[in-house]
Amino acid sequence: MLTDEQIAIAQHRRGHALVRAVPGSGKSTAARHLIAQHVRAGWTAPEHILTVCFNVDAARDFGAQLTALLRESGCDTPPLVVNLHALAYRLLRGLVRQGLAPPRKLVDDSQEDFWRGLVALSLSRADGIAPGEIPPSEIDHYHLWIVQTKARRASPDRADLAWCQAQGIEDPAHFYRVFSAFEEERLQAGAMGFDDLIGDLLDLALRDGAVYDQISDHYDLVVVDEFQDMTRANLDLIRVLAGDRASVVAIGDDDQSIYGFRGADPGLMVREFGIFFPRFTSYTLSGTFRYGPLLCRLSSELIAQNDERLDKCARAAGDQDTEVHLMFTPDEAQTVGEIVAYEQGRRAGATIGILVRAYHQTVLSEIGLLYAGIPYRIEGAEPFFDRQDAQAVAGYLALATGALDDQRGWIPAERAATLARALLLMPNRYVRQTDLDRAAAWVASGRPFRDWVWERCQEAMASEDGYSQRLGSQLAQLLRDIRHLSQLNRDAAGDFIRAFYGYLGLRREIGLGGAVRGTERAAVYEVLADFADRRGFSVAELQDYLTRLSARYAQAQRSRRRPTVVITSWHKTKGAEFDAVILPDLRAGKSPLVYGEIEPDIAEERRLFFVAMTRAKSALYLLAPEDPALYASVSGLPTPPTAQSGERASPFLSDIGDWDGVRVWADGAFLDAVQAFSP
């Protein structure tokens, strides 16, 4: 049954409208009922209704549920439900076929090296230096600025000086020169990024009246879900699509705007909606069906710290209660395993979301789940054991213990083959696929890795061609590396990982990929080294531990059952909900997350935290490091001198002033230490 707030939205007949909604308040439900009402009452024909969702998955889910709802009322022709990029792509293709638009190749975000290369080329053109000499951090900054400039529809003729200043761009004229060079290079390459789908279509429509007429004024009702993540370019396109004819109903929660790095701007919802869509009606959805009063209060306290937001206060609409646990944990892997086992024990078939700010934070949770024998799936990233860097760590451990050489029996053939490949790829030794396959087959057959390197090195050295010559010297270097690594102390696996990471120059190599990818990859080595320190593992012990877990992982991969435990990122979890939610690694530096030299946007990071915590239905677990200052503040003890604390929790936890009702967990040893600081 719809609530009064939802009914009011479903009855909206004409004119623009803005719906501000709290998490879990059934905004997509209300949007679907609005469309169904228009069709049922004959207010609008289905073919004149357009629904814009945030991405392909959201459009598919929304469409399926809308179709079911309409079928109940005897309507078998559901309206178009699509995400904006897919719609723009479809329209562009039509224009290309008619000769109204030039054909361009879509190069998506996964081909980051292409885009970074283009940024380097543009900087090189503007500054007259070789692209290879441009520091990766400069490419990071310019790449981000270019993406945002497009999203904001700024350009050299429409320079956005206030924005430049806010970004710390000291010389806007220089920036726009780089931007122009970038666009020239892109058009010359005939390439189109994801966001160019929108930008290029808009440029065409605004330049050519025939194009404008083709895409505008086809709809009477345009419904936009998740409106808070719109960019200025998105909004311009919606305005063109709506033309003078359509009522635009925008539904969203500005507190859940989390795509600022792509140019999403909650200000469009908070301040500027009426400029785009004048004389609009306002609606609010303030009751959440997802969580109870305690989580309503905590999440409201957190998000209230942000300055610019629409005023709305969540209240629990249902009679559910949501437990909140704050856990100060010295061993996250173990804690995650225990929580999941406990939750599964008390609620059969419960959905459990382990939600991370960045994907490297999945490592300890994955280890904990594998150790506890709990199946899980990971969405949005590769699982730990499939990551090249995790395989490289395991490979160097195996080299050091002889598990790839004289002790070949210690690890299974398939795993040994994987590790041999990883060793040849990290650092990049420019080994061709055929050689990777030969090395893997050699090791899988039980022969020592070192012998393959030696034999292939001799063979390559004897050959004349360029590849073989280069391979020969790379493999000779690998033999020297193996000798060096065999001399390192193997008592502490953490120190060993740090030592080979430094010696092999992995920091530099990983850093070349840019701050985001670099931080993600480097963190795998750091997390494993810290984990080994905490457990007191020697090289042999860590190697043994990872080998056992990898066998469990391989076995779990063969299972056909879809696990109810999901590990995914805060960004990816938008729109989702779980019975229990675990937020691990809530420490300073991780939330807000710092990527290299890129300044985090604190308001946006807080919104991300807000999104993550509001996914929980029955239980939320906040996992913090053992930070005495936070513990003291949560428990009402005098604050200990921070200098005495090595661990710092996420500052967002301190946004919550009143922890009443939250179950706080901590180890005895930690409590003793806190008592010593706070008598």
Ligand SMILES: Nc1ncnc2c1ncn2[C@@H]1O[C@H](COP(=O)(O)OP(=O)(O)OP(=O)(O)O)[C@@H](O)[C@H]1O
């Ligand atoms: N009127 C209602 N009565 C009971 N449950 C409802 C009602 N409307 C929605 N719900 C339930 O509330 C939950 C959240 O609904 P929905 O996914 O539409 O919320 P949302 O506002 O889009 O969430 P979010 O803001 O987190 O993306 C769903 O489980 C949905 O079935």
